[in-house]
Amino acid sequence: xxxxxxxxxxxxxxxxxxxxxxxxxxxxxxxxxxxxxxxxxxxxxxxxxxxxxxxxxxxxxxxxxxxxxxxxxxxxxxxxxxxxxxxxxxxxxxxxxxxxxxxxxxxxxxxxxxxxxxxxxxxxxxxxxxxxxxxxxxxxxxxxxxxxxxxxxxxxxxxxxxxxxxxxxxxxxxxxxxxxxxxxxxxxxxxxxxxxxxxxxxxxxxxxxxxxxxxxxxxxxxxxxxxxxxxxxxxxxxxxxxxxxxxxxxxxxxxxxxxxxxxxxxxxxxxxxxxxxxxxxxxxxxxxxxxxxxx
Amino acid sequence: xxxxxxxxxxxxxxxxxxxxxxxxxxxxxxxxxxxxxxxxxxxxxxxxxxxxxxxxxxxxxxxxxxxxxxxxxxxxxxxxxxxxxxxxxxxxxxxxxxxxxxxxxxxxxxxxxxxxxxxxxxxxxxxxxxxxxxxxxx
Numbered sequence: 167x168x169x170x171x172x173x174x175x176x177x178x179x180x181x182x183x184x185x186x187x188x189x190x191x192x193x194x195x196x197x198x199x200x201x202x203x204x205x206x207x208x209x210x211x212x213x214x215x216x217x218x219x220x221x222x223x224x225x226x227x228x229x230x231x232x233x234x235x236x237x238x239x240x241x242x243x244x245x246x247x248x249x250x251x252x253x254x255x256x257x258x259x260x261x262x263x264x265x266x267x268x269x270x271x272x273x274x275x276x277x278x279x280x281x282x283x284x285x286x287x288x289x290x291x292x293x294x295x296x297x298x299x300x301x302x303x304x305x306x307x308x309x310x311x312x313x314x315x316x317x318x319x320x321x322x323x324x325x326x327x328x329x330x331x332x333x334x335x336x337x338x339x340x341x342x343x344x345x346x347x348x349x350x351x352x353x354x355x356x357x358x359x360x361x362x363x364x365x366x367x368x369x370x371x372x373x374x375x376x377x378x379x380x381x382x383x384x385x386x387x388x389x390x391x392x393x394x395x396x397x398x399x400x401x402x403x404x405x406x407x408x409x410x411x412x413x414x415x416x417x418x419x420x421x422x423x424x425x426x427x428x429x430x431x432x433x434x435x436x437x438x439x440x441x442x443x444x445x446x447x448x449x450x451x452x453x454x455x456x457x458x459x460x461x
Numbered sequence: 462x463x464x465x466x467x468x469x470x471x472x473x474x475x476x477x478x479x480x481x482x483x484x485x486x487x488x489x490x491x492x493x494x495x496x497x498x499x500x501x502x503x504x505x506x507x508x509x510x511x512x513x514x515x516x517x518x519x520x521x522x523x524x525x526x527x528x529x530x531x532x533x534x535x536x537x538x539x540x541x542x543x544x545x546x547x548x549x550x551x552x553x554x555x556x557x558x559x560x561x562x563x564x565x566x567x568x569x570x571x572x573x574x575x576x577x578x579x580x581x582x583x584x585x586x587x588x589x590x591x592x593x594x595x596x597x598x599x
């Protein structure tokens with residue numbers, strides 16, 4: 167049985183932990199609001215981008231002249247998995263669930279005889295995947311010093327991916343990230359970025375007729391050539407922003423749980439402490455009384 | 462008085478401007494163009510330069526943009542720019558950064574022997590140098 171002093175120390179330490187988790191929760195809540203705002207204000211751009219991409223892609227169609235970035239290399243032998251995770255831990259299952267999704271995909275691809283390369287963004291996911299796929303890892307993209315993800319960050323990553331593509335290092339690129347649904351729910355998602363999955367053009371007659379009438383300046387293929395690499399950057403940017411919001415959301419609920427658990431533990435320990443103290447007092451009383459009776 | 466149409470300027474980070482405009486001038490790759498209401502649908506990519514919109518609310522506003530394209534339809538103009546900032550907020554550092562990016566672009570294409578793209582990047586850079594004195598606060 168732990169002594170009273172041990173119990174006191176234990177309670178003090180759990181209280182200190184609780185203070186830390188509580189503070190982390192509040193910080194995460196504040197950061198979450200900012201991250202959510204950033205994700206929301208970036209939405210119009212990617213939506214418009216998708217619409218324009220769908221328009222042009224349908225105009226160009228599957229013609230021979232379609233650039234490789236749109237139609238693919240015609241091969242699916244080598245896959246690049248871009249796995250975006252956080253730089254920090256203590257955010258519940260956030261990192262591991264993204265890594266797990268990527269790992270399952272990598273296993274599946276390898277089982278069917280494909281080659282896999284992994285480009286991790288963020289240290290945590292890289293650490294998890296390194297255990298199983300150490301020989302497939304490309305150097306990790308480090309965003310530790312980046313406070314707020316900007317488009318330049320996404321652009322730099324996109325450039326790296328596109329350079330790999332241009333030098334024929336892979337055929338298909340898939341992006342892994344956690345989509346932010348709500349504070350308690352972040353969904354690990356896999357999205358193919360090269361060649362892109364083009365959303366079907368709106369079947370609204372108005373939109374269709376508009377798309378066929380467009381004049382292109384310079385011509386379609388040149389615009390498309392300009393647009394496709396940019397689209398990759400936009401998709402990565404969106405994933406990074408979603409991830410940032412998801413990370414804070416996951417951390418917030420994880421820390422909320424931790425704070426609650428610490429509270430429960432403090433209650434239990436305090437109860438044991440009080441019981442023991444009472445037992446000791448009773449024992450001392452009995453000793454005094456029986457001593458007095460013996461006289 | 463000219464008819465109004467919707468004008469939107471979007472950068473990856475945010476929606477910079479959205480509102481009714483009477484006229485918008487934008488730097489297309491093949492030349493500057495002015496857009497009035499009821500314009501025929503055109504899709505054009507952009508050079509670095511100034512987009513000026515005569516907004517119903519807020520009057521004439523200029524934005525510096527780089528990279529991207531404009532989607533023009535009778536209903537309105539939507540500009541998707543990789544980098545966009547109101548001209549009055551443009552600082553020398555930002556501008557230098559833009560020049561650096563253009564230079565890098567040029568170097569990359571030049572090294573790769575892609576002369577057409579290199580020439581394109583070169584002209585973007587020249588364009589930036591050319592307009593530097595006119596749009597930056599002294």
